Amino acid sequence: MSDLLRALPNIKNQHNAPNLKPPAMPLTTADEGNSSSSDSSASTNDSVDTLRPSESTIPTPTPNPWPKYFEQELFLDSKTDSQHAKYHVYLTPPKDPAKGPLFICHHGAGATGMSFACFAAAVRKEMPGAGICSLEAREHGSGVFAPSNNEEILDFSIETLVVDTLAMIEGVKQRQGWKTLPPSVLVGHSLGGAVVTRIAANGTLGAQLVGFAVLDVVEGSAIEALMHMKTYLASRPSSFASVDQAINWHIRSRTIRDLESAKASVPSLLVPKDDRWVWRTDLARTQRWWEDWFTGMSGLFLRGRAAKSLVLAGTDRLDKELMVGQMQEAGHFIQEDVPEKTAHLMIEFFKRNDRSSLVLPPKVSDLLAQGKRV
Structure with a gap:
């Protein structure tokens, strides 16, 4: 959401995007070879201009390329008297759950778990x-x-999103047969950052939470951007003729700046309707909770009971309560625009704060028991 202010000057140009019928781009499937994100990003302009448009106008099922990026796709059932949840999670387990790390990622509003595919x-x-x-x-x-009545429950309050997140984490833990959660780092982008911040502030995950990282969201700029949210939603295309066209729009509008990331994540954002592809998530339905998501986030971040990392795409996100760093060359979707840099940053963040790797000096009593002079 903090990207909205920067996107506003281009809103009028983007409004007519579906009628421009930009050239299609081939989708990355699970069995295609890997290509580096940096190479994909460097060749984006040439690729967009030279690819041929699709001949098909009828939506066909688009394979989700998740096996290229994750080992497992989990569907976790959770039933209570008030609700029946079917949670969806992508997972690559750590090779040694006792050592970790496990990076637990939560996407932003309107995105999906595939937002972290290239990451x-x-x-x-x-x-x-x-x-x-x-x-x-x-x-x-x-x-x-x-x-x-088996109808979807309309509740996007931050408290409910936190409960959902903890239920998914517990469901993964049980499905994998872990006695305890591996040493973990919570990584939240935009709205996901607000969710993981509250979990860290509550201390729910205990000592297994090594740290938490928030990607491109701070309270002040997020709430300011909400004033323009309706305009932004009205300005973007409401549907696409093909998934290829949707990928192309994300690249041309610089919503996502890395071609491989767009190929990985955009198909999951859409569902077929009639002869078009429409957004999976109707963000307008969430409007009543927008401000609640981010109110008080800065204070909660500072009170988080673990190591903290805040990564922003630009200095315009500066918040008076926080000292921040900047990830250059990235837009709002930091983990998609520069996945290798983001991954390296998170790995180093874990290594610096992993308590299991600390070597403590021997106790004085132990040295005395060994007959050593202290």
């Missing part, structure tokens, strides 16, 4: 033993229904 691949490339768990919020890939 996950980059983490495993640099740190092969690490695990990545990418969660999907309700109406973003997960579904939460009323038992009485």
Whole structure:
């Protein structure tokens, strides 16, 4: 959401994007070879200009390329008297759950767990033993229904999103047979940053939470951007003729700046309707909770009971309560625009704060018992 202010000057140009019929781009499927994100990003302009448009106008099922980036796709059932949830999670378990790390990722509003796809691949490339768990919020890939009529429950309060997140983490833990959660780092982008900040402030995950990282959201700029949210939603295309066209729009509008990331995440943002592709998530339905998501976030961040990391795309996100760093060359979707840099930053963040790697000096009593002079 903090990207809205920067996007506003281009809103009028983007409004007519569906009628421009930009050239299509081939989708990355699970069995295609890997290509580096930096190479993809460097060749984006040439690729967009030279590819041929699709001949098909009828939506066909688009394969989700998740196996290229994660080892498992989990559907976790959770039932209570008031709701029946079917949570959706992408997972690559850590090779040694006792050592970790497990990076638990929560996307922003309107995105999905595939927003962390290229980030996950980059983490495993640099740190092969690490695990990545990418969660999907309700109406973003997960579904939460009323038992009485099986209709989706409309509740996007920050408290509810926190409960959903903790339920998914517990569900993954049980499904994997872990006695305790691996040493973990919570990584939240935009709205996801607000969610993980509250979990860290509450101390719910205890000592297993090594740290938490917030990507491109601070309270002040996020709330300021909310004033323009309706305009932004009205300005973007409401539908696309093809998934290829949607990928192209994300690249041309610089919503996502890395081509491989766009190929990985954009298909999961859409569902077929009639002869078009429309957004999976209706963000307008969440409007009543927008300000509540971010109010008080700065104070909660500072009170978080773990190591803290705040990564922003630009200095315009500066908040008076926080000292921040900047990730250059990135837009709002930091983990998609520069996945390798983000992965490296998170790995180093874990290494600096991993308490299991600390070597403590021997106790004086132990030295005396050994007959040593102190």
